[in-house]
Amino acid sequence: xxxxxxxxxxxxxxxxxxxxxxxSATAGGSIPAVELIGIxxxxxxxxxxxxxxxxxxxxxxxxxxxxxxxxxxxxxxxLSGLYRPDEGHIRVAGKDVVIDSPRRGRDxxxxxVYQHLSLIPTLTVLENLMLGTNPGLVLKEKLARVxxxxxxxTLGVAVDADAQTGSLSLGQQQHIEIIKALWKGSKVLILDExxxxxxxxxxxxxxxxxxxxxxxxxxxxFITHKLHEAVAIGDRIAILRQGKVxxxxxxxxxxxxxxxxxxxxxxxxxxxxxxxxxxxxxxLRSDLGRKQAxxxxxxxxxxxxxxVSAPGVRGQYGxxxxxxxxxxxxxxxxAGVDGNGQRALAEVIAGQRxxxxxxxxxxxxxxxxxxxxxxQRLGLRYVTDDRLGExxxxxxxxxxxxxxxxxxDAPFWRRGAIDRTAINATARELIMQFDIRTPTExxxxxxxxxGNIQKALLARELSFEPKVVVxxxxxxxxxxxxxxxxxxxxxxxxxxxxxxxxxSTDLDELIDLSDRVAVLxxxxxxxxxxxxxxxxxxxxxxxxxxxxx
Amino acid sequence: xxxxAKPADAVRDASPGRAGAIADGVVRSVGPIVLAFLFxxxxxxxxxxxxxxxxxxxxxxxxxxxxxxxxxxTRMAPVLLIAAGLVIVFRANLWNLGTDGQFLFAxxxxxxxGPIVLAxxxxxxxxLFLMAVAMAVGAMWTVIPALLKARYxxxxxxxxxxxxxxxxxxxxxLVKGPFKGTTMVPQTAVVxxxxxxxxxxxxxxxxxxxxxxxxxxIVHLALTRTSFGTRLxxxxxxxxxxxxxxxxxxxxxxxxxxxxxxxxGLAAAxxxxxxxxxxxxxxxxxxxxxxxxxxxxxxxxxLAIVPFAIFFSIVSIGGEYAARQASLPSDFILYVVGLxxxxxVITQYLSDKRARGERILPRRAAKAAADV
Numbered sequence: 001x002x003x004x005x006x007x008x009x010x011x012x013x014x015x016x017x018x019x020x021x022x023x024s025a026t027a028g029g030s031i032p033a034v035e036l037i038g039i040x041x042x043x044x045x046x047x048x049x050x051x052x053x054x055x056x057x058x059x060x061x062x063x064x065x066x067x068x069x070x071x072x073x074x075x076x077x078x079l080s081g082l083y084r085p086d087e088g089h090i091r092v093a094g095k096d097v098v099i100d101s102p103r104r105g106r107d108x109x110x111x112x113v114y115q116h117l118s119l120i121p122t123l124t125v126l127e128n129l130m131l132g133t134n135p136g137l138v139l140k141e142k143l144a145r146v147x148x149x150x151x152x153x154t155l156g157v158a159v160d161a162d163a164q165t166g167s168l169s170l171g172q173q174q175h176i177e178i179i180k181a182l183w184k185g186s187k188v189l190i191l192d193e194x195x196x197x198x199x200x201x202x203x204x205x206x207x208x209x210x211x212x213x214x215x216x217x218x219x220x221x222f223i224t225h226k227l228h229e230a231v232a233i234g235d236r237i238a239i240l241r242q243g244k245v246x247x248x249x250x251x252x253x254x255x256x257x258x259x260x261x262x263x264x265x266x267x268x269x270x271x272x273x274x275x276x277x278x279x280x281x282x283x284l285r286s287d288l289g290r291k292q293a294x295x296x297x298x299x300x301x302x303x304x305x306x307x308v309s310a311p312g313v314r315g316q317y318g319x320x321x322x323x324x325x326x327x328x329x330x331x332x333x334x335a336g337v338d339g340n341g342q343r344a345l346a347e348v349i350a351g352q353r354x355x356x357x358x359x360x361x362x363x364x365x366x367x368x369x370x371x372x373x374x375x376q377r378l379g380l381r382y383v384t385d386d387r388l389g390e391x392x393x394x395x396x397x398x399x400x401x402x403x404x405x406x407x408x409d410a411p412f413w414r415r416g417a418i419d420r421t422a423i424n425a426t427a428r429e430l431i432m433q434f435d436i437r438t439p440t441e442x443x444x445x446x447x448x449x450x451g452n453i454q455k456a457l458l459a460r461e462l463s464f465e466p467k468v469v470v471x472x473x474x475x476x477x478x479x480x481x482x483x484x485x486x487x488x489x490x491x492x493x494x495x496x497x498x499x500x501x502x503x504s505t506d507l508d509e510l511i512d513l514s515d516r517v518a519v520l521x522x523x524x525x526x527x528x529x530x531x532x533x534x535x536x537x538x539x540x541x542x543x544x545x546x547x548x549x
Numbered sequence: 550x551x552x553x554a555k556p557a558d559a560v561r562d563a564s565p566g567r568a569g570a571i572a573d574g575v576v577r578s579v580g581p582i583v584l585a586f587l588f589x590x591x592x593x594x595x596x597x598x599x600x601x602x603x604x605x606x607x608x609x610x611x612x613x614x615x616x617x618x619x620x621x622x623t624r625m626a627p628v629l630l631i632a633a634g635l636v637i638v639f640r641a642n643l644w645n646l647g648t649d650g651q652f653l654f655a656x657x658x659x660x661x662x663g664p665i666v667l668a669x670x671x672x673x674x675x676x677l678f679l680m681a682v683a684m685a686v687g688a689m690w691t692v693i694p695a696l697l698k699a700r701y702x703x704x705x706x707x708x709x710x711x712x713x714x715x716x717x718x719x720x721x722x723l724v725k726g727p728f729k730g731t732t733m734v735p736q737t738a739v740v741x742x743x744x745x746x747x748x749x750x751x752x753x754x755x756x757x758x759x760x761x762x763x764x765x766x767i768v769h770l771a772l773t774r775t776s777f778g779t780r781l782x783x784x785x786x787x788x789x790x791x792x793x794x795x796x797x798x799x800x801x802x803x804x805x806x807x808x809x810x811x812x813x814g815l816a817a818a819x820x821x822x823x824x825x826x827x828x829x830x831x832x833x834x835x836x837x838x839x840x841x842x843x844x845x846x847x848x849x850x851x852l853a854i855v856p857f858a859i860f861f862s863i864v865s866i867g868g869e870y871a872a873r874q875a876s877l878p879s880d881f882i883l884y885v886v887g888l889x890x891x892x893x894v895i896t897q898y899l900s901d902k903r904a905r906g907e908r909i910l911p912r913r914a915a916k917a918a919a920d921v
Contacts, residue, residue, distance in 0.1 A: 350793075352792055352793060371795060371797065372793070373795030373796075374795075375795075376795055386789075389789055390789040390792065390793040393782075393783050393787045393790050395786050396783075396786065400779075404779075404783065404790075405794050405795060407776050407779050407780055407783075407794070408780075413775075413776045416775045416776055417774050417775060418774050418775065418778075418779065
């Protein structure tokens, strides 16, 4: 297995990499590009990082794997200068350094790409790059242009310097983020969950970019909670759990195991005794099982859209003349590349966006004129994908967030006056029922991890007798166990006769859950595919815009 | 449970209990005032005045003299009402910065109609009628910016400020035109003292003060205990969540603005009917800019407005006297108010920093302090 480099091709659907790593040779004898020694960071009530030791060599990808709340992001915030560690120190290229601000971090050659893009959409690519990096007062545009070209070449991508940033795809915007992180000659590049908002194609592109960068001698820290990504691109894999490094797999081992062996090894390290309980999660399997229809659907559709149109916002597609129907007990998957009208579809159903034409029917009656709250009361629920942006009110307590869709309704408000006892009682019940991990029901919801926030949203939407539920990217950015739990809830709901729509950009997920999959392309349904053998291929064709047969 | 949506509060959740939170609130609120007084003291020293005498005079004239104390208390009434009006919108992260226009337009209406109305229906009914008129005028003057904001997303900061220019102009036109009294000076006719809001026997404190205090309590309850208050807090903390949660944001925006304007109008009615009895042309107490800091010092808590309003009244009543005694322009007291605002921002910053567990002092200073 040595030398040739084991096939790094993953059998969970990641594309083959055009670059075979050179095994243990990479690390041989050189000084780590960056070294974290005994890093500890305590927040009130939590030890986010507990004496963490990590090192990454030049030309190496360190995958930091861990569930939400394991301390990955805190650690990287310390490395990039956003937080100061309580204990421990950092070495860059063998020298002790104090990184007390992101600027200092950049000057030391630590570049960071955050999970959420930080570019200004109305500026051009070049303007975004010069922002904050331009020396002096006068914009040195020509220099910047040349520099951009060089970096684009290093990444192996083509970049239009004058394109308006907001008009680029998320994948392209991420390339710009990477270029920005490398702008001042970084030696270490940190990517925080970089694939969480990309399409499968974007992920493939990112992977080839990383291979290019690795070859140029950059040290890369890749934070992820997706196992197959770690397997596909990591040279060294560190597993974080509850603030501690619970396992580290060095390049020798990584490159000597087959992907499936490596995967098993990571699962065993991550979950220990619980490994068996997560074995069935799609993210951890290499052969995707297909949903077995075990229940029957209602005859009449519970939700119907007839020739519905709605405008798009901020350059995204709206929907035009879209028709679909979901029966009780059925799960309809909506596939498609992000930005093809998914949000418009979800919001039109939920009532957040007005339909400009067409008819929406809930259990047979037209609901076009009804506002969000009226639809909610009729049992139409929407689990938004923008959990922090619109799903929760972060400074509010968990309990309050759980009843926010019922403001003013009994038993939580009686004749206008709030009844906190009733709210807290219901909240405690939902917290138990949905296994929301929170210190108390009075904790501000913004303090919970992404997975627990999603559980809270599910609790809010799936309680009080739902009839139709729209899930928008329900497992996006969650850890495996929460993913398993969310999918189980979706199946449970359907089994109880709820008409379910699952919008997702993750094809594996749709195949795993749906009875039928409709593909959204440029705001219209490009085709509907019954889930069955060969469905993936057909859906894949429709996703990229092939005409329905 | 749903404290006002302050990012600063969100940071310290693990901090123990209510007592700690209140202590922290006191430090954050009183700290800036103390710092402003210290700084102003230095300024007075530089100007060759005795700061202790200056502050002593503020206390003497604002509190210790019976007439000063009564003046301070009556001065509170409009401040309390305006602050209550502003809290409502500020909690929803909506900015009514058009207080002066709303106030003066309403004041002109009350001063103009007052003598006529009260001559026909004196007493409570006449007062209530005039208050209702003032509230309607105040509300009307906010509804235009509110609708523009709600329907078209037009920035209400600009529109409310522009409406102030118009409102002040209209008020002056009214006072110089249709409402002009029989005197040579451009001012309205005067409401006879006997027809103005009744004083508490033996004092010069009119009953409007109690109206104002009652309104503050009602506003506090409405904001903290009702679904209306929750909706405002949601809108303030996350307007997109408000849409997602099915709150009728347009209606809520207009309602909040209208209430805000109505209370500011009420403040005008109380001021005219309680203290002045008439309105001169070009009269403008410019409450708007003075009350905004009070609302923030109270951290958008309606009840917490009361102590700050008392303090503000004492400083302005006592300050006028103290400035005169020190032969400084009476505007000097505005420096104090401005400084309080600046120190408030600094205190907030330091306190947030502390809540994040960072050093307040720069590293070297902290080390030096630790070595001592």
